[in-house]
Amino acid sequence: MTAAIRIAPTRAARALNLLRTVQYAHPPSCPCHSNPSHQHHHPSLLPSTLKHARRLATPVDVSQQKEYAFEMAASSIRFGPGCTKEVGMDFRNMGAKKVMVVTDKTVRKLDAMKQVVEGLEREGIPFEVFDGVRVEPKDTSVREAIDVAKPYQPDAFLAVGGGSVIDTAKLMNLYTCFPDADFLDFVNAPLGKGNPITKPLKPLIAVPTTAGTGSETTGTAIFDLVSKRAKTGIAHRNLKPTLGICDPLNTRTMPSAVHASSGLDVLCHSLESWTAIPYHERVPRPNNPINRPAYQGANPISDIFSLQSLRSTVQYLPRAVKDPDDHEAQSQMLLAATLAGVGFGNAGVHLCHGMSYPISGQNPGYKHAGYEVDSPIIPHGVSVAVTAPAVFRFTGASNPERHLAAAECFGVDVSQVKRESAGEVLSEALAEFLVKLGDQPRGLKYLGFTKDHVDALVEGTIPQKRVLMLAPSLESTDVEAEREQLRSLFEEALEY
Incomplete structure (x- = not known):
């Protein structure tokens, strides 16, 4: 009995010391504890601290707080x-x-x-x-x-x-x-x-x-x-x-032109979701889970789908476009499209898609070969891919490792490439891939756009906040700076 009485306080002291060590050496990542302004209070507050507790209970403005969670959803x-x-x-x-x-x-x-x-x-x-x-x-x-x-x-x-x-x-x-x-x-x-x-x-x-x-x-x-x-x-x-x-x-009934433009959409879905800002960098944090957007930023699960889709697209799209009887390539491209859908459906897309919407909406009269329609049309995949070389040159500095990993999927040996060259290397690999695919417009001017159209294209991109918020390297807090960056991107995308 006496021994037990002596041991108990010692164990309690050790446990208390261990808890203190964990608390300060590894701050908890739970938002209730890692965020000093979070509305969570322990019942052990003494009466003298109640006034302070009421101050802490003031509703927190989450509009400037970064996200701390992601959700995965797919059919x-x-x-x-x-x-x-x-x-x-x-x-x-x-x-x-x-x-x-x-x-x-x-x-x-x-x-x-x-x-x-x-x-x-x-x-x-x-x-x-x-x-x-x-x-x-x-x-x-x-x-x-x-x-x-x-x-x-x-x-x-x-x-x-x-x-x-x-x-x-x-x-x-x-x-x-x-x-x-x-x-x-x-x-x-x-x-x-x-x-x-x-x-x-x-x-x-x-x-x-x-x-x-x-x-x-x-x-x-x-x-x-x-x-x-x-x-x-x-x-x-x-x-x-x-x-x-x-x-x-x-x-199997898809014409070659549709195989190509559809596959370019898969290509950009995978590249954009792989290079989107990380989910924990997105602002604002939703005040209710129902408001968490479908496009959340890159996360560890979406990354798996996006990167595999990119590898498959680079391997099988040229085959599917070249040979209408290559059923293996066609099947693999359908699987790649589905994989990319899970990836970007949760991580989101960014600049290629944001810039593509005014390109399609402001079509000066271009009609893509191979599409059986009466009116002018810029297929969606064409409208996203036409800016891709310019976009990924621009975003390269945001995460060189990811851009180099993407370049590797195109067969580039990146072992001796400097980090500051990541965007340039990926841009060149993309441009070469698009040229070899054949029958693709090599820039906006091949769609009928000129430098005179750039301002209107910029203004058509600005409202695409859902995707621009995920764009790495884009100035999102200064509208004029954002306009200037987009203007430069459109001008560079006139021809590659």
Whole structure:
């Protein structure tokens, strides 16, 4: 008994000393403890400290605090040749009674739609087909699609097509579930109100027929806002498809030009998400998890998807473009697009995409070869890749190691490259890759833009805050400095 009495205080003292050592040698990373202004107080506060405690309880302004967490979200993915035929069973399994099938007039004639229709009919699932989706959708075409979906009141959606189709289906789903919402309520700020989506939407199954956007995995939908002459969109994880059915057989009908431009989108998705600012550098920290943006900055999980997608794209895109019968390359590009979708759908993209939106929206009349459309069109992948050599030369100094790792994916020996040359090396590797791919405009001037267009392109980029906030090296606190940097980038991108 006496020995026990002597030992107990000794153990208590040791434990107390150990706790003090841990506290000061390794400050806790929990925001409740590492942040001195966090609203968290221990019950052991003495009466003499209550006044101080009340001062600490004042609400904290999180608008200038950096993020401390990231979330990973992605659709469930089914990958395999021939799996499109299972879609009817999927809707039967979820108890769907009324399905809205969304596609475009070109895809409606393809085998992917035949498989979908046969699958739904085989399972006795009632459905209607909307095939009025516009390639590179505008807000007007999206509103027309929404007006079709609202009176039908489907209990599930099925998108069969490329990114334009899947994005349009996401928006049909959203505004059918929020029938009284104004169109701009959910559109990304500052062009719209940027309201969060506060409830789950109807089930949406996406069947991609192109290997590019990765839209089957993301909570993002992009369109042209005609009145502002700029691309924008809506981004929230509740927009994500319930299931992405990635069937390599469905991409075999893609023309070579579509393989190329879709693949360039994958290339930039992976490069931009790999080089985006780290998630813990993003400001502001959300005051509620529902406000945490879909695009959060690079994080340890998105990095895995982004880098693997980049490696696969460099290896397989030239093969897929060159040989329409190279089914292995086509299949690997569909997988790369999906991997990139998980990566950028959580980490985000930055300058190539931010600058691409006014490039598409302010098209001076360019019509890309290989696209069966009547009106001028700059395919999305072309609009993002055309600035890439200039962009990654500019961002290189922000994180030389990442830019050199990206250059290695293009086959560059970086063992003797100095860190300060990282951006230049990656830029040159990118330019060489684009030139060898063939039939790609080697700068904005090949799309019809001149130096006289640069100011308008800059002004069309400034509102893209959702992606510019993730751009490394860009001056985000001084609008005039940001304008000057963007002006220089557009001028450099006129030709590479």
